[in-house]
Amino acid sequence: MNVGFIGIGSMGSLLIDSFIGSGALKPKQITASNRTFAKAEKLADRHPGLLAVPLNYQAAIGRDIIFLCVKPLEYKRVIEELWDVLKPEQLVVSITSPVMLSQLEDCLPCKIAKVIPSITNYVCCGSTLCMYGKRMNEDDKNRLNGLLSFISTPLMIDERHTRIVSDLSSCGPAFMAFVLQRFIDAAVEETGIPREEAVVIASTMFYGTGQLLTEGGMEPQQLQARVAVPGGITAKALALLEQELDGVFNAVIRATHAKYNEDLERVTLSLYGKEVNGT
Template sequence: MKVGVIGTGNMGTIIIEALITGGAVSPSDLIVTNRTKSKADRLKHIFKEITVAGSPDEVIKQSEIIFICVKPLDIISLSKEKASLFTKEKCVISITSPIQVPWLEQLVDASCMRIIPSITNRALAGVSLFTFGKRCEEHWKEMLWEMFSKVSVPLEIDESIIRVSSDIVSCGPAFISFLTRSMITAAEKETKIDETTATMLAENMLIGLGELLKQKHFTFPTLQEKVCVKGGITGEGIAVLEQERGEMFEKLFRATHKKFADEAFHINKKFNS
């Protein structure tokens, strides 16, 4: 089964590396292409058996499964221009939230689905979000679900909550990284700790926190309860966080949803043009 990837930017590369590392796809079964060929060639230097194609046409023709990992507006253009190549026996996959699966189904005859990955999939962890098209054949659903089960926890998600789910799963690691870096910077500024030591402590704290949750020793509420002793130092810190947090996360979701709505509007205009 040949798997094609059009676009080897950040997320395209993460998908390729995760699928190979997780044993879901053999490098010899992967055909990739990128507008800047050197980016695709870098993957071949690492995984020698990958085939680097010279164009999207080659990838689509030679593959049964095709991941489209380009910018949302470019997905519409590519699907329209190459519609005749996306034949009924193939499966085409978008990895971006603003592209609704029914739009793809109107453009191509292939089975269509959306799979939103997370950078955590590179460590064979985290969640991948699935949305299936109405015409998507069952064997493709089963095959892709099994494939991503080797690198993540696949979850079928309704269109109505796709953006917030993607905020948590796909954007979440960047948000948490930003907050952690802010904590490290403040620690260095306010105390005698150096950045290297603070970073090491923070990294291992996050790894340990993940293991506690993974092994189901605690939930978020019970974990906070166990650490936050009444009248203790942690409680003082929590009090500051509660006071300073305000509507930070509410505003975050409003901002991401506004950007999502703006992108969807422009994509819809291009789709209908």
């Protein structure tokens, strides 16, 4: 299998590092392009055998799978660069949530999929959210899922739920890390515990909590009930959290959805023009 990557920013480079580190791909199976070519060259230096190319279409020619890891408003330019070189049997995989499968199928002559990776894939865990275009057959899906399974658990989702599942799977690690950071900050400020010690303790706690919620088979409410003795210290603190955080995560979800809907409109305008979306 030969794989191309167009765009090697934060998530593009993470996927490449993870595929190589997990043994899913050898560097010589990967071709990568980036708007700043020096960045692609640096990646090739880190993974000897990986081919860095200066032009996007060069990362797509002859590749079995091409990952598009660019920002939403860069898609029109990239699509125009790829149109003449893509073949019907090739598979283009977008990792950008506000670019729809139907839009890519309108604009490209090949098979289309969309996946939403997570930073947790860097340590070969967590989920990759998968959506498949109409031109993909079962062999295509199995090939893509087989590649992704080296670094994650591929989960098929309905594209209508892209934003909320992305909140949970892809944005979630940042949200939970923020909460953990604030917990650590408060522990240091209130008690004087060394920050390094607090980070180690809190991080291992977080890892163990994740294990309980997955391999351990516990649900979040069940875990809380197991820890919080009625009338005890944990129960009192949980009551305070429930009061102080009431509505916070509802507001977080509304904020991410508002930005997503804004991006949807901008992408549609970029790809089709004003006359299509009615603005």
